[in-house]
Amino acid sequence: MSATEQTAVMPFGTLQPPRRYLFGPGPSMVHPRVYEALSKPIVGHLDPYFIQVMGDIQQFLKTAFGTQDGATLVISGTGSAGMEAAVANFVEPGTKFAIFANGYFSDRLTEMAKRHGANVVRFEKAWGETYTDDEAKEFIRREKPKVVGYVHAETSTGALQSGRTICDAAHEVGALVIGDCVTSLGGVPVEFDRTGIDIAYSCTQKGLSCPPGLSPMAMSQRAMEFLRARTIPSRSWYLDLKLIHDYSTVSHRYHHTAPISMFYALREALSVIAEEGIENRWERHRRCNKLFVKGVEGMGLSMHVPAEHRIATLNTVCVPAGVDEAKIRKHLLDGPGIEIAGGFGPLAGKVFRIGLMGPLATEDNVQFFLQEFNKALRAQGHSI
């Protein structure tokens, strides 16, 4: 380094992120081993070692999604890129697409589908509600769509929608099913094969305890056949699943330069999960969820979603009357460095969204959170 270079100024100072406890809906806390993986030296995107890393991830993902016959792969974009990949590849212009619309992410799915030229029909429900088996069947049998979309774990509301009946009814009428598993994968059972989902997409930054940046996907054999039979290419080249599947699984022919470091991170995150055992992990999240609900109910607060439809990893707690939820969030962030989220859309100001995912889903952490949450509510004048 020359003398001039040594004295050059550093315009923006050192990168020194504050330490946060990520108790929000995601990104969630990252496992220390995943940070280590991120700092490993990269290889090329066509390097035999990287091909192996992609293969390992596809294997691990089969367990996480719960599929034996399905194809798994990873989109080089966040969960929303996975959503758009599902739409761009399986919803052709003019396709009738039936959406179970009970939250923000089914609205996003609707918006994407419309941009891709779909004929969207929606079954609207209030944010936080779910669909009974009879409702699901009746809607699908009446509409006879080509594609059905539902959100398994709705991040904006905290509601978990069972997919079994939706998939059965969809297959009866010959439709493919897109299941949004962004918030469920790695935290609560997805059971891709058992449920009968055809296309599932997720993210890395929630149940998998990895930073955001990639979108893992699973596709049934039925979905793969649809892809193979498709004659007009997807409107998106970057998200063309035929090309991505070929690069990552079949020929390993160059499509794009995959984000190597993020793939390292995802492999490590999945490896951590495999070591714990996915069932153990689900059980740990369930246990912490019960403890959490007991705690907030003990504080006189109530949950937005009925017990039988809650997502174990993402809790929507009703904001008590007279409390300004934004102030509580600011108090938690500025004080103990805890991030939680508020509601938005119809739930703006009405709920706190509190995640208990991965490394934070321990009894100690739940207690720590409840104490700080209690303090914050008191500090804002709420008597408990």
Place this chain on the structure above:
Amino acid sequence: MSATEQTAVMPFGTLQPPRRYLFGPGPSMVHPRVYEALSKPIVGHLDPYFIQVMGDIQQFLKTAFGTQDGATLVISGTGSAGMEAAVANFVEPGTKFAIFANGYFSDRLTEMAKRHGANVVRFEKAWGETYTDDEAKEFIRREKPKVVGYVHAETSTGALQSGRTICDAAHEVGALVIGDCVTSLGGVPVEFDRTGIDIAYSCTQKGLSCPPGLSPMAMSQRAMEFLRARTIPSRSWYLDLKLIHDYSTVSHRYHHTAPISMFYALREALSVIAEEGIENRWERHRRCNKLFVKGVEGMGLSMHVPAEHRIATLNTVCVPAGVDEAKIRKHLLDGPGIEIAGGFGPLAGKVFRIGLMGPLATEDNVQFFLQEFNKALRAQGHSI
């Protein structure tokens, strides 16, 4: 950790990437400080600290792109996602799109534009050739397109296309210009404002010495006006530049969950560049390029592109008669762990593609490479 968890198997072993010298066209060698940045604890995508990180990056990018008035932002996908963002936002269905087609990436641009419904006209040249001012003017004046696309530094051929006349002629007929700067940004001058580019996209894994995963973009005021005036939304929601610009620069309203760790890495990579000084960095690459060319010519080899049109950071060296380039590449990878690339398309088997970017662009590293390259050629029976 419980006893069962401790004894759980680790199905795929430890992540232990081999150490590679990335002398290919990208990904290139990552600066050690960037790896450090990757392992810093993440914050949320709406955290005030992250908003600051995005702002810092936008500032740094102005210098790297060479723009004062242009808007800069980052796409949460690789360089190809940046390409698709340019097409999806500025090439509406039916738009006449004139493409200077002299390599693989102009073909990719063509493919994306067709999928987005454009009316593409191409000015074809052999891979490795460039366009004179007169040719550029004549093509644009004759075709009178709405959008013009060209590749500044063509990774598949090693040719650098000057954009000044293309941009002038395009503006004369009222067209916007998309410039592919994937291989140039950070390694050779882009000069966005001076050239008159309207939309430029790049990647992180070449001239910026950061792992792949993001696509930095710059847009002129003219491009921003077009975006604002657009009434039909882009077919891509994930790559909708109006929404991304709003999230990253204006309201910071949630669009998608940005890849936090990759943004840390990009900020650090840009900080390293700012400390060196972008002009010093270009000069360093130019110096190493001269040394490299002298070296390979001394070995009796010749360059595919004439001296005045070469990319300083990416060299295409002709494969000597009788040499199997795949064997040379394998020899280099299996032996010293050096990655270089071969040609493809019309240049398959005809060129080596050798990158000298970032940390590898030093005189020592050029010498090291030349020695190993020489050995590999001799080992394959080529007499020098």
